[in-house]
Amino acid sequence: MKPTRILLFVGAALGCSILLSCEQRSGTVETVASPAPTVSASVVPAQTTTPAQTPSGQTTTSGPLKVVADLAPTEGNNVRGTVTFSEVADGVRVQASITGLAPGKHGFHVHEKGDCSAPDASSAGDHFNPTGQPHGAPDSSARHEGDMGNIEADASGTANLNYVDHTLSLVPGDRSIVGHAVIVHANPDDLTSQPSGNAGARLACGVIKRTGGQP
Ligand SMILES: [Cu+2]
Ligand SMILES: [Zn+2]
Numbered sequence: 294m295k296p297t298r299i300l301l302f303v304g305a306a307l308g309c310s311i312l313l314s315c316e317q318r319s320g321t322v323e324t325v326a327s328p329a330p331t332v333s334a335s336v337v338p339a340q341t342t343t344p345a346q347t348p349s350g351q352t353t354t355s356g357p358l359k360v361v362a363d364l365a366p367t368e369g370n371n372v373r374g375t376v377t378f379s380e381v382a383d384g385v386r387v388q389a390s391i392t393g394l395a396p397g398k399h400g401f402h403v404h405e406k407g408d409c410s411a412p413d414a415s416s417a418g419d420h421f422n423p424t425g426q427p428h429g430a431p432d433s434s435a436r437h438e439g440d441m442g443n444i445e446a447d448a449s450g451t452a453n454l455n456y457v458d459h460t461l462s463l464v465p466g467d468r469s470i471v472g473h474a475v476i477v478h479a480n481p482d483d484l485t486s487q488p489s490g491n492a493g494a495r496l497a498c499g500v501i502k503r504t505g506g507q508p
Contacts, residue, residue, distance in 0.1 A: 359504055360501050362378075366393065367497060372394055375390055376501075387458050389444060389454040391452045392452075397445065398446075399446065400489075400492025401454070401477055402437070402476050403474070404420055404473060405474075408500075414474075421439030423468050427487060438470070480494075
């Protein structure tokens, strides 16, 4: 911390001790500066333990949470790509760009385990389903949390996806998709067959991670 900032902090503290409404005011400032306190608390604890930054308006919280899965091909395939999940007002925006596919639809899910180590990605387990629902479509009221439906590849084998999912969660806790894995399948997800839409082999797998290298 720079000396000038320490002086500012000391000054602010002195000012606070004089003002009867200080406690109330600093509480208000903190609320405004951290719209998602539960998220910032676990992601960047250092920032929440530096109260001097909030009165002087110096917070550098990175805004809505954004996480990424880099998909790598399973054995015998050449499918790869990137999937980004970011918090938006009404859910989680899913943006995917994947190459090396056969043209057409391919099942696209978040799977339970963040483990892509098996040659066929079977290590990623079943669909991520923390609320005990049946398999369904992305817009079904009852679905696995991980049911993102299908991506569709064009004639060149590239699939691009951009939609807002209303079930996926990035909020830290049992329902967060962080630490789980994204899988792209060989066949279309029929959106009804149990337990996984009959989407066939796993072509690519990637663990969902926070940007910036945090686990
Ligand atoms: Cu899957
Ligand atoms: Zn499912």
